[in-house]
Amino acid sequence: DAKTTQPPSMDCAEGRAANLPCNHSTISGNEYVYWYRQIHSQGPQYIIHGLKNNETNEMASLIITEDRKSSTLILPHATLRDTAVYYCIVRVGNQFYFGTGTSLTVIP
Amino acid sequence: DSGVTQTPKHLITATGQRVTLRCSPRSGDLSVYWYQQSLDQGLQFLIQYYNGEERAKGNILERFSAQQFPDLHSELNLSSLELGDSALYFCASSGLASSYEQYFGPGTRLTVT
Numbered sequence: 001d002a003k004t005t006q007p008p009s010m011d012c013a014e015g016r017a018a019n020l021p022c023n024h025s026t027i028s029g030n031e032y033v034y035w036y037r038q039i040h041s042q043g044p045q046y047i048i049h050g051l052k053n054n055e056t057n058e059m060a061s062l063i064i065t066e067d068r069k070s071s072t073l074i075l076p077h078a079t080l081r082d083t084a085v086y087y088c089i090v091r092v093g094n095q096f097y098f099g100t101g102t103s104l105t106v107i108p
Numbered sequence: 109d110s111g112v113t114q115t116p117k118h119l120i121t122a123t124g125q126r127v128t129l130r131c132s133p134r135s136g137d138l139s140v141y142w143y144q145q146s147l148d149q150g151l152q153f154l155i156q157y158y159n160g161e162e163r164a165k166g167n168i169l170e171r172f173s174a175q176q177f178p179d180l181h182s183e184l185n186l187s188s189l190e191l192g193d194s195a196l197y198f199c200a201s202s203g204l205a206s207s208y209e210q211y212f213g214p215g216t217r218l219t220v221t
Contacts, residue, residue: 032208043110043198043212044151087151094164096141096210098151 004099022088112213133201146195
């Protein structure tokens, strides 16, 4: 069922940009890419979403390749509180297909 | 705090038993989603209700059922429990049937012994 592929873990130095990649090579033209994160075992938290244009909000930026087969979530200035599991999700209809996520550790 | 509440926080029960998990969506949200998160399966979508009607179904077992009541709260019923049903169960809500942002509750941790 998994429609996304992410590296299992990444480290990032505090204050630096964290770039989290995601592969979604089977995505269809009308399927959105979403990013959520989960801190410890809390409920996942929405970060950002996009279809084909790059998007930016107060939390992050989302860069989607022109062929839409991959995307990158950018946290511009990572803090210790950004340590979490980050999920890249393809939405099909009303269903979110969560992948296995990337465990990001921000190092002081 | 997302505004979504779930009860109970923890539940320990024996195999073969039946339990009910409860979710209250954010004020004004009409859509409720249920997810299961286990160590080996990750986060799996189970089912969605919108304004009392079932809207979408995911990997929900036949032993599991859900409903959404007129006051919009939802219940997930799990019966004939097996050890493999031990997991975190999350409820999420959104304003519309296909809203881009789902607000997740704190989850219910179910342990089947």
